[in-house]
Amino acid sequence: MNKLVIDGVKLISDAYDSVPVFTGADGHQINGLYGAFYKMKELLSSGTYDGFDISFSEQAPCTESVKWQITRFSELLSAINGMTVPGESSVTPDVLAALEETLKGLSPSGKVVETPKFKHSMTITSDLNEVEEIFKKASGASTVSYYFITEKEGKDKSDIKALGLALCFDEASAVYIPVVNFITTAYLGQKLSELSGGSSLVTFDIKESYRFFTPAEITDRVSGYDAGDMSFADKPRCFDVLIGAYLNNPLKNDYEPWDISTEYLGIPMARKADVFGKELLSSSAEEKVADYACKIAYISFASAPPIRAKLAKTGMEKLFYNVEMPLSYILYAMEKEGIITRRDALKDYGDKLLVRIEELEKAIYGASGCTFNINSPKQLGEVLFEKLGLPAEKKTKSGYSTAAEVLEKLAPQHKIVADILEYRGLTKLKSTYADGLAAFIEKDDRIHTSFNQTITATGRISSTEPNLQNIPMRTELGRLIRKVFVPKDGYVFADADYSQIELRILAHMSGDQGLISAYHEGDDIHAITASKVFHVPFSEVTPLQRRNAKAVNFGIVYGISSFGLSQDLSISVGEAKDYMEKYFETYPGVRSYQDRAIQDAKDKGYSETLFGRRRPIPELKSGNYNLKQFGERVAMNAPIQGTAADIMKIAMINVYFRIKRENLKSRLILQIHDELVIETAPDEVEKVSEILVEEMEKAVTLAVPMEVDCHTGSDWYEAK
DNA sequence: TCGTGTTGCAA
DNA sequence: TATTGCAACACGA
Numbered sequence: 001m002n003k004l005v006i007d008g009v010k011l012i013s014d015a016y017d018s019v020p021v022f023t024g025a026d027g028h029q030i031n032g033l034y035g036a037f038y039k040m041k042e043l044l045s046s047g048t049y050d051g052f053d054i055s056f057s058e059q060a061p062c063t064e065s066v067k068w069q070i071t072r073f074s075e076l077l078s079a080i081n082g083m084t085v086p087g088e089s090s091v092t093p094d095v096l097a098a099l100e101e102t103l104k105g106l107s108p109s110g111k112v113v114e115t116p117k118f119k120h121s122m123t124i125t126s127d128l129n130e131v132e133e134i135f136k137k138a139s140g141a142s143t144v145s146y147y148f149i150t151e152k153e154g155k156d157k158s159d160i161k162a163l164g165l166a167l168c169f170d171e172a173s174a175v176y177i178p179v180v181n182f183i184t185t186a187y188l189g190q191k192l193s194e195l196s197g198g199s200s201l202v203t204f205d206i207k208e209s210y211r212f213f214t215p216a217e218i219t220d221r222v223s224g225y226d227a228g229d230m231s232f233a234d235k236p237r238c239f240d241v242l243i244g245a246y247l248n249n250p251l252k253n254d255y256e257p258w259d260i261s262t263e264y265l266g267i268p269m270a271r272k273a274d275v276f277g278k279e280l281l282s283s284s285a286e287e288k289v290a291d292y293a294c295k296i297a298y299i300s301f302a303s304a305p306p307i308r309a310k311l312a313k314t315g316m317e318k319l320f321y322n323v324e325m326p327l328s329y330i331l332y333a334m335e336k337e338g339i340i341t342r343r344d345a346l347k348d349y350g351d352k353l354l355v356r357i358e359e360l361e362k363a364i365y366g367a368s369g370c371t372f373n374i375n376s377p378k379q380l381g382e383v384l385f386e387k388l389g390l391p392a393e394k395k396t397k398s399g400y401s402t403a404a405e406v407l408e409k410l411a412p413q414h415k416i417v418a419d420i421l422e423y424r425g426l427t428k429l430k431s432t433y434a435d436g437l438a439a440f441i442e443k444d445d446r447i448h449t450s451f452n453q454t455i456t457a458t459g460r461i462s463s464t465e466p467n468l469q470n471i472p473m474r475t476e477l478g479r480l481i482r483k484v485f486v487p488k489d490g491y492v493f494a495d496a497d498y499s500q501i502e503l504r505i506l507a508h509m510s511g512d513q514g515l516i517s518a519y520h521e522g523d524d525i526h527a528i529t530a531s532k533v534f535h536v537p538f539s540e541v542t543p544l545q546r547r548n549a550k551a552v553n554f555g556i557v558y559g560i561s562s563f564g565l566s567q568d569l570s571i572s573v574g575e576a577k578d579y580m581e582k583y584f585e586t587y588p589g590v591r592s593y594q595d596r597a598i599q600d601a602k603d604k605g606y607s608e609t610l611f612g613r614r615r616p617i618p619e620l621k622s623g624n625y626n627l628k629q630f631g632e633r634v635a636m637n638a639p640i641q642g643t644a645a646d647i648m649k650i651a652m653i654n655v656y657f658r659i660k661r662e663n664l665k666s667r668l669i670l671q672i673h674d675e676l677v678i679e680t681a682p683d684e685v686e687k688v689s690e691i692l693v694e695e696m697e698k699a700v701t702l703a704v705p706m707e708v709d710c711h712t713g714s715d716w717y718e719a720k
Numbered sequence: 721t722c723g724t725g726t727t728g729c730a731a
Numbered sequence: 732t733a734t735t736g737c738a739a740c741a742c743g744a
Contacts, residue, residue: 375739376741376742377740378741378742379741398742427739428739431738431739432737432738432739436739455736456735456736457734460736462735462737463736464736464737464738466737467738469737470736470737470738554733557733557734558735559734560732560734562732565733567733626732634734637734637735638734641734641735673735673736
């Protein structure tokens, strides 16, 4: 009996270092995995062993790629019949054959395919004369990619330091210029600004580089969006590969350099965490930092052409150059501006909430006869449905549902329920808003949110750290939080929002004459709809009829089902069905639009906005009923939500450059999907209100008018 | 410490 | 069994 002892981790690590790098069909680097199988097969087929024992030692710190290979190794082995992982197995002809098969599966040709590798050479220089020479040479290139490698060095968002700049302007080389001595970020920024006048600048995540320089196309610009502008075809323009990759496929979770490199160049690249782990870049070897930065510059340089080609092929070049690229600068400017947030007022608000929260806590413990964590759905469920014996309705994956919707139905049965609901509402306001927002107020007394341009599937922008797009509005108590957001001394807020932009887009895209004329008839679209649907004169529409019509109007935009509508209105499915039937009789074009939207998306595999933005909908091809239904709702909604996003982006460009053109002091600071907020100078209030309404309304011309409401006030509560 | 589930805020 | 997001908290691996 001769047994081979195998340590899977060591086997892979050894192979990882000795086998040429190559990747599998899914883009994963699999050299270690392949090598491990190869070596195992060789050893076991030698006839020396009749059994083997596989184990996996404690994993020493290793790269993500190696970790992945270890996991996959274990999975593939486990799938082999007669194999125990970890544990002992015997060497049988079946096992040997299976190993051979697995090996072939990893590399179908039976050969090791060498993965493309970075071929650029790298130089590092901090000599001012040499750097001058480099920029001189770069200015002769039509395309230059750059990447600032940065590090956070303080609490505030502005506390960011550039360690160096990587440049790449040919396929063969890249250069890294550390920020040191005469080579300051201001110097590098100046050089890039100059360069941007004559060369196309390419980078990854351009919004993050605007803090160092402003490209010529922004510096010189004072005009708004021009649908017919094709000047990107022959004039040098900035190109952000991140935004390009997002437009090409907005469904991905992230678009790291690693990812772009694999997808567009086929070159695997270690992720930032794999290269640096938790070490500070400023204390890492300069060579390592330079190598990483240069790879990003190289990837940007090399992937820009295929990314652009794909944009051109799918008709999204104009969307990219005329909307997304200029927008990226506006988002940067808004983030930099920030919004003044009154620390003291927020603290007072939180303190007041706390008083009531503690009262409620006592009342809840008293009524339940025990103390427990009210914030834990698990514990709350046990108290309500087991200890107190309230009827449990909905179950979630992990137990009873204690969602507000469920508790509201339970409220009449026990006085504790109303207290729990109030407690939930108040703790939400305290933790997410009072305390949550306070943590983001920076040294300048402002909150600087991050606007993310490459997150949503539909083309909307999102806001994080903190999210300023979900500040309470619906309840008075919550809405009061808006009073802590104020303009600077003497200034006011001007807040403009589109009136029912999505429904208007539906009217336009469906071409339904009834819906279109409803918008020309008057401003209360829900009442008009109720009047038409229920066949009553406009003046006799009851509040209930209006409410129902409004719910259907909203639901239609989301691709509602009769079940969904019944839930929303707390009516029977039959009644909901009836409402929808009547709605479609009133606006037959809406139904045919929805059918068309679904069919189109099924045929093409994606949905499209008025401005050509695409959203792939792979769910439509799914065999899973629920998934397919979801795909159909997405197909109905995405063109509408996406078109609204496009229109708002165009409006932002028009507003921003108009303010610049007219040399105003007022500044755009927030976007909340259909709403813009401007911190407005006192002598510019009328002008700014006029600009907002005018530019937002004329951003696009549809079959129905765009209506914009604008309010001003001395805080966000007042202005809304 | 990190990922997942539940809950709830906005358009 | 309504679209798109972000975030707090609990809890278990």
